[in-house]
Amino acid sequence: MRIERVVDADTYEVATAGGRARVRLLGVDAPEANQPFGRQATALVGALLQGQHVWLQVRGRDLYGRHLAAVRLRPAAFSPFGTMALDSLLVVRGWAWAYEPSRTIARRLAEQLQAQRAGRGLWQCGPAGPIEPRVWRSMDAETKRRNRGGCPRM
Structure with a gap:
């Protein structure tokens, strides 16, 4: 499958035979796009995945109709390494729980x-x-506004 669009760090649109499907990455929870660190995490994943071919192992659907899937990055041609689990990569780099x-x-x-x-x-x-x-x-708009600052070193 090919990643067509990175919605946020743990949600993607993939090209399928029937068009597009939305996929939610299993094993992690990444910041929402509108919360501190969300833009950075989404940008990192976007740079990593946009247009890339990946392997998906779909394991059901969530309440929003997204396919729940394990995602593995395909190795470069002639690479001695196997596939890499995307959830592991995001957690190791510090962009997801x-x-x-x-x-x-x-x-x-x-x-x-x-x-x-x-x-x-x-x-x-x-x-x-x-x-x-x-x-x-679960936060209301005012609480989110007060907590939107994130890390001062960002």
Whole structure:
């Protein structure tokens, strides 16, 4: 499949035989486009994925009709490396939280802790700085406005 458009860091539109389909990346929760770090995370993923061919393993649909999928980046021609899991890449670079609501401990949590200790991406102001997207979505407009600043080093 080919990525046609990056909606935000964990939602994409892919080209299909029937047109386009919206895909939600499993294993992570990335900042919403309108919250602190959202634009940066979306831009990073956009630069990485736009027009790229990826492998998808669809595992159902969410409440919004998006396909829930594991996404793997295809290696460059003649690369000695195999595919790379996109959820791992986002967590390691610090642009998403490890997120698996069906598990007590997300599989990528060790990678998230590593990114936090290194101060990468949204963790550059420390682990207490960023607001999880599930919390952000529940905030009213005034609370979001007060918390829109993000990290002063951004």
